[in-house]
Amino acid sequence: MKPDRVAPLSHLEPPDEAVAGSAQSRASGPDHRGPLDRAWAATWRLGALVALVILYLGAASLLSLAAVRVGFDLWNGIDPFLPPERRPFLGAVELAHRAFAIDALRQVFLAALVLGGAWWRDRSGWRRRLALDRERPNGMRPVALLGLLLVWPVLHIAWVTGTAELFGASFGQHVRLSPFMSQAAVAAWLVYLAILAPVAEELLLRGEAFARAGAAVGPVGAILVTAIIFAAAHISSWGLARPVSLLPLALALGWLRWRTGRLWPGIALHGWSNLALVTYLLWPG
Known part of the structure; x- marks a missing residue:
């Protein structure tokens, strides 16, 4: 199968619309279906997209749980197939290390x-x-992208902390690291927040999910759909507070994916936002 060749785009033409629209229209021709048929087809494809995201996340979680359970047990000389009542007590430090390893490996497996x-x-x-190629020119000027990267973390911190205060949640207040984390563990945790999680989540949502959603509902719909999925995936014990706090970031990442036609700017913004927010929350004061 030969890859499609896309003609160079002007800076005024959204890159994803050109690729999706021209390639699909040439392949399938005019769509003569009625509005109800098109709406049903789009709904079906979006439902399949949500199921695929859940499948990817579930598979990555199961793989990370199995890998950490077997790997840590063998490292500590424990039979990983012992029944729960015969397993030795692991201790708080060991449990903390295992929990972090599960989170980190989940992102690795998800990206893979x-x-x-x-x-x-x-x-x-x-x-x-997945918007990882360089065949099309970047639809955003470097100085504009740099300005966004510099300004956005400030806006993100203000929105997250304001949302936390509005909902009475603690995730936007000053927090402390676990006393069981060593310096190496703290460094690994920061790498996880700034690199591993952004890469894996952007590959899934603004990569695969954006491509599927864009084919079903267009670029604006893809931005909204992937933002809603991203926010919904962060529902926690704080209810809707956490998803609401992340919704502007999710919309910005989707817009950046569409505007530039590439995934790397969104990965950079995602990682930089995470690092800036964590630094602000951990800053003594």
């Missing part, structure tokens, strides 16, 4: 699953599908 799935689906165009 998304990359592998895209490659299996289209071996010649998987980079373009």
Whole structure:
């Protein structure tokens, strides 16, 4: 299968619309279906998209749980298949290390699953599908992108802390690290927040999910759908407070993915926002 060649785009033409619109229209021709049929088809495809995201997240979680359970047990000389009543007490430090390892490995497995799935689906165009190629020019000037990267963390911190105060949640207040975390563990945790999580989440949502949603409802719909999925995935014991606090970031990441036609700017913004917020929350004061 030969990869599609896309003509150079002007800076006034949204890159994803050109790729999705021209390629699909040439392949399928005019759509003569009625409004109800098109709405039903779009709803079906979005439902399949949500199911796929859940499948990816569930598979990554199961793989990370199994890997940490077996790996840590073998490292500590414990039979990983012992029944719960015969397992030795692990202690708070060991449990904290295992919990962090599960979170980190989940992101690694998630990224690998998304990359592998895209490659299996289209071996010649998987980079373009995930917005990892450089065939199209960046639709955003470097100075504008740099300005956004510098200004956005301030807006993100203000919104998150304001939302936490409005909902009476503690995630936007000054927090403290666990006393069981060593300096190496803290450094690994920061790498997880600034690199691992942004890469895996952007590959899934603004990569694979954005491509599928864009084919069903267009770029504006893809921005909204991936933002809602991103926010919903962060529902926690604080109810809707956490999703609401992340919704502007999710919308900005989707817009950046569409405007630039690439995934790397969103990964950079996501990681930089995480790092800036954590630094603000941990700053003594």
